[in-house]
Amino acid sequence: MDTERGFLSREEYLGLSPHRCRLKAEAREKAYRYFESYQSTLDEKGWWDEEDRVSSAIQKLREQRDHEGMAKVHYHRIYVDEVQDMTQAEIYLLMLAAGENHNALFLAGDTAQSVSQGVDFRFEEVRAVVNKASGRIEKPVKLSRNFRSHEGILQVSNVVLDRLHKAFPKAATKLAKDTGLVQGPRPGLLRLSLEDVKLALGGNNRLRVLVRDESKARFQEELGDDARHMCMGIREAKGLEFRDVVILDFFKDVEDQSQHKEWKKLLLDSSKEDLSSVAATMELELKLFYTGITRSCDRLFFVETADSMGFDSWCRCLKGSQLA
Structure with missing residues (x-):
């Protein structure tokens, strides 16, 4: 905000305290090189981005x-x-x-x-x-009373928050656990074909399917014109609420297949207070999953069209805690 060009110099960026920037020194060096390349392209072509605006x-x-x-x-x-x-x-x-x-x-x-x-x-x-x-x-x-979701959903979202705070203590403000006004049905864990999902959508206009944003176009095409509007990316749906929600292929569609092992570590090693060995990429994964879960007001379903270690770990975690 105070620099002539609107961004930090290399020295200023590398000199930020760990409190201001959580990236380690080596990662900061790499990040700034990428930024310089990006900024050079903007300058060369006369382009601007959101931060320039x-x-x-x-x-x-x-x-x-x-x-x-x-x-x-x-x-x-x-x-x-x-x-x-x-x-x-x-x-x-x-x-x-x-x-x-x-x-x-x-x-x-x-x-x-x-x-x-x-x-x-x-x-x-x-x-x-x-x-x-x-x-x-x-x-x-700090607010902890949830007026959107009932206890059946909030108990599950609190599982994800617990793992986030254990693995990444600085990733989010730690608050009292969310509590709802009423009890409600436990979420469903389902292994279905996409055809079965299409049938479910045909009979429930208040249901929305949430997928990874990178997969949205593919799912909308596969679901067809009648159900296209009922499929949204999780980031796109942030801030919205729906009566019934299906979180579809969240685990199947991970970009990095090694993350399945990280999900297993997070979900099945819950007795460990220190989960700092979990890969840094899982911070955003946990936040994305939490955001999807908390879009639901009434019924929540986790649906996968293929088996995976990540989904199996999620099922074992919830069933072991009698939350599904």
């Missing part, structure tokens, strides 16, 4: 403020949900749009659902942005 908007609002004493764009109140997928620069842009009045901002989000690639959101970063604007901010209010 944010930086440009920040610069324009700052210029207006410096010339006129305050930004012309001045909203009295700004309410933002799903803030966990925003960068510091985007939050600072909101601050400027509110005339740098931090009391005009109401931000809500769940760091366990931070599923955007390249964003490592922490509410402490919001405090840093506000401090930069010479403001003071209240401590975040």
